[in-house]
Structures are given as structure tokens and as C-alpha cells.
Amino acid sequence: MGNTSSVVARLLAAFLLTSVVLIAVAVPSADGVFVVKQAEGLPTVSVGGTVIPYKEVMLAAQLPGRVKYLAGIEGDAFDRGDTLVALDDSELRARREGLIARLATADAKLRNAGVQYTRELYSPRARSSPGGMGIPNLFDQFFTRPMEDFIGDREQGAELSADLFASGTQIQEARNAIMALQAELRALDSKLRDARSVAPFGGVIVKKFIEVGDTVQPGQPLLSYADVEYLQVEVDVPARLRPGLREGMMLRAELDVPARGGTVTDGAGVPVRVAQIFPMADPQRHTVKVKFDLPQGVSEAGMYAKVLVPDFNAPARVMPVVPRSAIRFNGSLPGVYVLDDEGKPQLRLIRVGEPLPDGMVTVLSGLRPGERILENPGAGISNNWSRGSEDGGR
Numbered sequence: 542m543g544n545t546s547s548v549v550a551r552l553l554a555a556f557l558l559t560s561v562v563l564i565a566v567a568v569p570s571a572d573g574v575f576v577v578k579q580a581e582g583l584p585t586v587s588v589g590g591t592v593i594p595y596k597e598v599m600l601a602a603q604l605p606g607r608v609k610y611l612a613g614i615e616g617d618a619f620d621r622g623d624t625l626v627a628l629d630d631s632e633l634r635a636r637r638e639g640l641i642a643r644l645a646t647a648d649a650k651l652r653n654a655g656v657q658y659t660r661e662l663y664s665p666r667a668r669s670s671p672g673g674m675g676i677p678n679l680f681d682q683f684f685t686r687p688m689e690d691f692i693g694d695r696e697q698g699a700e701l702s703a704d705l706f707a708s709g710t711q712i713q714e715a716r717n718a719i720m721a722l723q724a725e726l727r728a729l730d731s732k733l734r735d736a737r738s739v740a741p742f743g744g745v746i747v748k749k750f751i752e753v754g755d756t757v758q759p760g761q762p763l764l765s766y767a768d769v770e771y772l773q774v775e776v777d778v779p780a781r782l783r784p785g786l787r788e789g790m791m792l793r794a795e796l797d798v799p800a801r802g803g804t805v806t807d808g809a810g811v812p813v814r815v816a817q818i819f820p821m822a823d824p825q826r827h828t829v830k831v832k833f834d835l836p837q838g839v840s841e842a843g844m845y846a847k848v849l850v851p852d853f854n855a856p857a858r859v860m861p862v863v864p865r866s867a868i869r870f871n872g873s874l875p876g877v878y879v880l881d882d883e884g885k886p887q888l889r890l891i892r893v894g895e896p897l898p899d900g901m902v903t904v905l906s907g908l909r910p911g912e913r914i915l916e917n918p919g920a921g922i923s924n925n926w927s928r929g930s931e932d933g934g935r
Contacts, residue, residue: 590776594767603735651715
């Protein structure tokens with residue numbers, strides 16, 4: 542008898558435990574019930590594009606020479622004005638030293654010409670005696686030169702003017718020589734600057750095409766350098782969608798990967814701003830290039846992105862909208878828990894449309910406005926698929 546009572550007690554305990562488990566599964570764990578609404582809006586077209594840096598330059602060699610310095614490798618960051626590549630400039634610096642010496646010589650000639658001009662101005666050679674001492678020199682000074690001027694054989698004023706003009710010409714020639722050497726020096730300094738490639742803005746090396754020791758020629762690519770702090774999406778938009786875009790307009794984009802800074806978009810996309818609309822369409826593809834500004838830290842340069850562009854030429858559509866939190870995925874199939882007449886949740890397959898900025902998602906098929914769904918179904922909801930209800934929702 543005791544054994545029978547023990548067996549009955551164990552069976553009763555097992556039955557009660559099973560009842561408790563069944564009750565726990567049957568009760569939905571949800572935050573609330575949402576009544577499916579409908580929203581009217583313009584259809585959008587998903588246009589693919591590429592994430593590009595805000596600024597990107599290709600640094601090329603301006604002079605022939607050998608690479609003696611390379612600042613870093615791909616991914617290294619630099620500030621504006623930092624030297625990225627330097628060529629061997631030993632020959633140019635030697636030529637510069639020679640120019641400095643020639644410039645010093647020209648300056649000495651200029652100073653000497655100035656002294657000679659001053660001497661000619663205050664002690665003209667036209668009035669001085671050719672030489673001699675005593676009576677002959679005095680006779681030449683007092684009688685011979687005045688008589689030559691009197692009879693017209695000699696004009697001391699003309700000789701004085703000619704000597705001053707010759708001295709002034711020497712000064713001008715010396716100045717011109719200095720100016721020519723200074724111009725040559727500036728040209729050489731420009732070549733010395735071209736021997737160094739500096740960062741035009743703060744950014745990173747995207748790709749390098751040379752190594753230390755390589756010999757380069759003018760025009761040969763050295764580095765690809767870009768500012769990846771700010772990114773844009775470059776899209777070729779069909780010409781028929783161009784009238785619906787204007788600079789400063791806010792749209793949404795879908796990215797391939799989460800942000801490099803850890804920002805997760807949970808399928809809702811990220812906001813983008815129309816930054817630039819090119820003025821001319823491609824005559825072959827009939828598309829217009831448009832650039833969209835991306836928020837910081839949401840992607841990497843070179844990634845694929847899709848921008849949702851409104852189509853103002855298509856008629857407006859009325860579609861149901863549901864909270865994003867109400868959608869659950871069984872594998873890759875989205876679905877929502879719809880409450881039937883008795884209030885029991887059943888999982889129904891739907892076709893998800895486009896995300897909306899307010900946390901809602903449009904539904905292309907599977908639901909009708911007015912139906913009730915679980916706004917945030919918990920993990921204890923049973924997966925009861927209702928394909929018949931899905932067909933009815935269409």
C-alpha cells in the first residue's frame with residue numbers, strides 16, 4: 542500500500558510540473574499589442590554606390606631621382622605639411638651653392654659699379670690731366686685744353702656725360718645680373734620643394750607605389766593619400782530620379798557592414814545628406830552622379846552602399862507599417878506574431894519593405910491594416926507558422 546501511495550505521489554508531482562511548463566510556454570512574453578497601421582508615401586528606388594573618401598589625391602613625382610625617404614605604409618596617418626616622400630636632392634643642393642657664390646660675385650660688381658659712378662660724378666676723367674709734372678702739366682691744364690674746347694676739337698661736357706652714362710650702365714648691368722641669378726635661385730628652390738611630397742591635408746596613406754631606393758621619373762605615381770575621417774557615398778542616379786533630389790536633402794542608406802567605430806544600424810540604415818549633384822548626366826548611361834555625406838564612423842572607404850532615392854514619378858502607395866521590434870526571423874524569413882480572434886499569437890510570414898526613420902518598417906505583403914500583432918514578442922512564444930493567414934493578409 543505504501544508503495545502504491547509513493548508511485549501516485551510521484552505521478553502527481555510529474556503531472557503538476559508538466560502543467561507548469563505548459564502554462565509557461567502558452568503565456569506570451571510581450572511588451573504590448575500593436576494595431577497594424579497604414580502609411581502613405583512615395584515609393585523609393587534602391588540605387589547602389591560606393592563609399593569614397595571626402596578628399597583623395599594622387600601624389601606623383603615631379604623630378605627624376607631616387608627615393609631616399611618614405612614616411613610609412615598603408616593606413617599610417619599624417620598631419621598637414623608632413624613629408625611623405627623625399628627624393629635624393631644632392632645635385633640640386635650643389636647647384637644652389639654655386640648660384641649663391643655667383644650671386645655674391647654679382648653683388649660685388651654692383652657695389653664696385655656704384656663706387657665708380659660716384660668717382661666719375663665728383664672727379665670726372667674728362668677734366669683731369671693725362672699725366673706729367675711741372676711746367677708741361679700746368680701748360681696743358683691752362684692753355685691746351687681750353688684752346689681745344691675753344692676751337693671745337695674737344696667737348697669736355699660731352700665726355701663727362703658719356704663717362705657718367707657708361708658708369709650708370711655698369712650699375713644697371715650688375716643689377717640685371719643679380720635679378721637673373723635670383724630668378725634662377727627661385728626656380729632651383731622650387732625644384733628642391735618638388736623633390737619632397739608633403740601631405741596636403743590630414744589623412745592616411747591609402748596605397749603606396751614605390752619603395753626606398755626606387756628610381757622614379759616625372760609623372761610616376763608615388764602615393765595615394767586620402768582623408769578617411771569624413772566619407773561620402775558616390776551614386777550614379779538614373780536621370781528620371783534626378784528631379785526629386787536637391788542639395789541638403791536627407792535620405793537613408795543601407796550599408797554592407799557595421800561601422801568601424803562599432804555603430805550598429807540594426808537594418809534601419811543610416812541618414813545621408815545630398816552633398817553634391819553633378820551638373821551634367823552621363824550621355825551613354827543616362828545617369829547623374831550624386832554624392833551623399835555619411836555620418837562619421839558608419840562605414841569604411843571602398844564599401845558598397847545602397848541609397849533609397851524617392852521616385853516622384855511613381856504613384857504613392859499605401860502600405861502597412863509595423864514596429865521593427867515586432868519582426869522575428871526564422872532563418873532568413875521575416876515574420877510577426879498575429880493575434881487571432883481568441884488572442885492567441887501565431888507566427889505569420891511577411892515581406893519586409895523599407896525602414897522608416899521613426900523605428901517602423903513597411904510591409905509589402907502578409908498583413909492588413911487593423912490586425913493586431915505582438916509589438917515585442919518574447920523568447921517563449923511558440924513558432925506556429927500560419928501560411929494560410931499570410932495568404933489572407935495579401
